[in-house]
Amino acid sequence: QVRLQESGPGLVRPSETLSLTCSVSGDSITSSYWIWIRQPPGGGLEWIGYIYYTGSPNYNPSLNSRVTMSVDTSKNQFSLKLSSVTAADTAVYYCARRGGSSSTGYYYYYLDVWGKGTTVTVSS
């Protein structure tokens, strides 16, 4: 069974960098694309970006200049860094796996495994 677990500080000071890690068990970090998503308190879901163990990551343009994602294949983990945070970055942060299946020559993608989420509060 594939499991994802987010970890990192629950409190980050304004203007500092938020750093989170997602540990993957039951699957190899090299087998899939890995996603970060966040949800502000009482709000909807926002796709932050994806990373694969090779090639360039893809970030949401709304956060592009502040986001960095990376993969550590030796630890079967991937990470998120978000710089210059403000109160607007307060959210539950989820990591997820991009799954896929093929049908009639076309490949469909979805988020089939999610971590439980970790709450990050930006406050002084």
Added chain:
Amino acid sequence: AIQMTQSPSSLSASVGDRVTITCRASQVIRNDLGWYQQKPGKAPKLLIYAASSLQSGVPSRFSGSGSGTDFALTISSLQPEDFATYYCLQDYSYPWTFGQGTKVEIK
């Protein structure tokens, strides 16, 4: 980015009711759309992918339809465990974008 507009934003229904939630994309996305269910304090759960394919283990009372720009999620007979918030997600192009959510409440 593609905008996804869900409606209604909330609804009240009774156990046994048939419920339909719709999602409209700001441009054609073929059938690259999924539906997710989220309960309070929990991560979202995949219900439907490719607009109408039921994820393994999801009850058959959930169904999806649509293609192009207009999509729907239908729950044929609402069960107590179905009271939750539902989101559509387009995976046609990056950045993937979610609808704003539909909260299904008990009448």
